[in-house]
Amino acid sequence: MQQNSVYSASSRPSVLETNKVLRNTYMLLALTLVFSAICAGITMGMNLSPMAALGMTIGAFVCLFIVNKQADKASGLIWIFVFTGLLGGSLGPMLNAYLGLPGGGALIMQALGATALVFFALSGYVLTTKKDFSFMGGFLMVGLIVAIVASIANIFMGIPALSLAVSAAIVFIMSGLILFDTSRIIHGGETNYIRATVSMYLNIYNLFTSILHLLGAFSSDD
Template identity: 65%
Template sequence: MENRSVYNVAGSGVDSVVSTNKVLKNTYMLLGMTLLFSAFTAGVSMAMGLPAGAGLILTLVGFGLLFVVHKMADTAKGLPAIFAFTGVMGASIGPMLSHYLAMPNGPALVMQALGGTAVVFFGLSAYALTTRKDFSFMGGFLMVGLIVAVVAMIANIFLAIPALSLTISAAVIMIMSGLILFDTSRIIHGGETNYIRATVGLYLNIYNLFIHMLHLLTALGGDD
């Protein structure tokens, strides 16, 4: 009986590792495809010359689709839902990218933001994967920070204080970096077993990281 118990525990541990590795593989594969699709729809949006108002409307549509994705994540409709969501979110930043690319140093700034986002994401993901540390303790702090940042962003729409805008972007970059560690850790330790939901979390981290890094680089470069 003792030996059988040991075998059962060992078998269950192996199954858990295999399951976690499968979620990780599927998550990163789907994340890569959705990021490429977002880049494509952003390019289409820019080619069409969509105005900033259209970008705002698409962002609101994207938030609506986010709820649809979470609702359908456990069904066969989850995959088309996540591509609809990421496609709309990609298109929504087309007007913003057109604005930045029209600046004298715009193309270089966009490439720097893309490179910086990639370095942060791959660096933090690699750290979480190799150390296999549990970053679940960061959840509460990151959620509070996110709420404060959102409130500050809404307030700054009316206040329009440049220094506050820079502070918000710097804070969001730190929060998204923490969320990359947190979300990756959840996948590794079995806290998230649905690769569609896991992909959405990491996608939003990268999306917000890129936008705020671009804003920060532009402001620091004196082009904003």
């Protein structure tokens, strides 16, 4: 009886800390997504060129390394907004291109809705069941590497079917990573909410762009 009470007392701070990380992650994630959307709207209004968008994407991934290094400091909060702002802004030309298509606005809204549905459903599942999805880490990493290599190869080959296959694969991989990253937070595998936010943001960002690509491809076939 005494051992149980000692165990309960010692585990309580860990649970409280995990809940704090989870709460801070979702709060920061919401703020960065809103900021990212604002930046995307600004670059859409500016009619940003694809080359400028590529430069912003490269800049964002440079910031990614800085965010990871500064994640334990207050300055990490500034860098995560720089990172998500650049990535959000880089979406401007792509979103403008879809808006130029018949029903393009509806496609973007459908992609946003599908992304939100997948994220909330998968995160809610993990939070409700408390299942540990850490076993998926190796498989997801291999899948992500294969998808990146195939995507780079397709830049030179230009095969539409391969492009669709890569987008579909990324949708499944990002869905798995949402399960994996949420599980890591609630089981104490990730204790830094800035790094956790970066992971979740990238999952959502890649999920949205891949779903939009698939919807755009299927709508053009009609």
